[in-house]
Amino acid sequence: MQALYPLFKWFDSSWIGETIRSSKYAFPVIEAIHLLGLTVLLGIMVMISMRLFGMILVYMPTRKLAKELAPYTTISIIVMLVTGFLLFASEALKCFDSPSFRFKMVSLFLALIFQLTIYRRATTSERVDKSPGYARMTAVLALVLWFAVGLGGRAIGFL
Amino acid sequence: MSILDICQWIQDTNFGTSLRESIWMFPIVEGTHVLALSLSVGTLFWMDLRLAGVFMKDQPMSKVSSSVLPWTLVGFTIMTITGVMLFWCQAVKAYNSIFFKIKITLLILAALNAIAYHTTIYLKMKDWDTVWPPPARARFAGWFSIVVWIGIIVAGRTMAYNF
Secondary structure, three states, rough: OOHHHHHHHHHHHHHHHHHHHHOOOHHHHHHHHHHHHHHHHHHHHHHHHHHHOOOOOOOOOOOHHHHHHHHHHHHHHHHHHHHHHHHHHHOHHHHHOHHHHHHHHHHHHHHHHHHHHHHHHHHHHOOOOOOOOOHHHHHHHHHHHHHHHHHHHOOOOOO | OOHHHHHHHHHHOOHHHHHOOOHHHHHHHHHHHOOOOOOOOOHHHHHHHHOOOOOOOOHHHHHHHHHHHHHHHHHHHHHHHHHHHHHHOOOOHHHHHHHHHHHHHHHHHHHHHHHHHHOOOHHHHHHHHOOOOOOOHHHHHHHHHHHHHHHHHHHHHHHHOOO
16 A cells, blocks of 8 residues: 555645645535535435335336436536545545545445446346346445445544 | 523533544444435435426326335434434534524425425326426425525535534
């Protein structure tokens, strides 16, 4: 990990990091947007999972729900990544020492890869409404991964 | 006894003090409050967007409403329990925070909006259940709810700061 220290230091002293740190309002505003993104993204993950298990919107095919939600998923992930990067740049050195941040980044990496490959294909496949077993498994795993990201993020403030 | 005295008394109770000084309980309660946003506002949001005439165009409003709302209420139950706990252990800080006052005001507005909707146009839903776009009053209730809830989330997060 020590090999990455110069990179964190560079982000910390970058123009973006300096600008956000020197403003009283920038960090809280970016943080609030980050939290709104979380509400939308985790809300989508919860909705699709509950639909797959027949707990919500049972009159609407899962495939249709997942497709209608897809643009919102993309937008919320982009918002999360952009605001998350800005928050990181403003306190990169604090993040370097934070076990929560490392946990969050590993979870995020896994969540993103899983979301964009296996999960997306499983929840929008033509078979999803006839035999939802496989999609249910991917939904549970995606939910665990994304909630781990959220938990890790909240924990950066504590340890 | 002023409101400030009452707040002081609330946070000085055994429950308030032990929660505030706990190593694990406070972060767990706060973390739950944040993550349960997904079930509360995260589900309400889609019903509001249906109401606002943006989302789930071909799903009857009555079906969306009766299917989503129970889960939203489960979410809000979690939010209320954890929210009251968070207030309990830092009542004076909340009392002194302008953002807490904004948050409470917006919560009241959200409740009034829900009451207004459920006592008027909601009762006539069979007339507009499958009509697209939904009537103006329904769309207003949807957008109003979305905007107010965004404000509640932002105010809640900003309570951590005192400008």
